[in-house]
Amino acid sequence: MSRRFELLVFDWDGTLMDSTAVIAASLQAACRDLDLPVPCDASARHIIGLGLRDALAHVLPEVDPIEYPRIVERYRSHFSQADHTLPLFPGADETLRALSDEGYLLAVATGKSRRGLDRALEITGLRKLFHATRCGEESGSKPHPGMLHALIETLGATAGTTLMIGDTTHDLQMAMNAGVAAVGVAYGAHPREQLVALNPLACVDGPQALWQWLRLNA
8 A cells, every 4th residue: 555655754842752841841940040031831831842042032022032041051951850751652662663664754853952852862762763853953943844844855755745743833834834744743732722723634632643643644
C-alpha cells in the first residue's frame, strides 16, 4: 500500500516530551527572580513553541528587550534543573522506532534552542532516529515556515508528502504557511478548540491516539 506521507516532522515540547508544565513554571520563576510581571499559566503555556525572543515579546510586551538576556538566563537556569527528569510521552520512543524501521523520514521542528534540543536528544537517546532537526533560531521562529522549508529541502521531500505534528497553534500555522498537512495533539500546550479551529487533518486527545493515527493514516 502506498504511503500518504514520506516525511513526518514532530514538534518537541508538548508533542514528544511532557515538558509544558516545567517550561511554563520556569518562565514564571524567571520573572519572579527579576521582579517582572509574572504571566498566568495560560499565557505562559501559549508561547510554548515560539523562539525565546518572540515568546518574551508576546508574553512581556511592556518589558524592554534589553532585559531579554537576563530573563533567558534565569529561565534556562530553572529549566536546566529539571530537564534531565522530563519524560517522553508514553509510547513515543516505541512509535518513533517503529516509524523509522518502516522507512519514514523523521524530523524535528522546534522553538527550543539548538543547545536545548541537542541536550534533549542526548538525554532521551533519540538522536539517531531523526534524519534532520531544525530550531527556530536557525530557520525562523514559528509560525514562519522556514523550519519546514529547510527540512523538506534537506531531506529531498515535498510539501505534499510532508506531515507536521504539533501541540500548538504555532505548529499548525507554520504548516499552513508552508503548504504542509498537519495533525494537532490536544494533550500539550494549547487547548483542543484552538487547534481544531485551524482545520488539521486530525486532532488527537492523547499520545496513544496519535501513535494509532500515524500507523493507520501516515
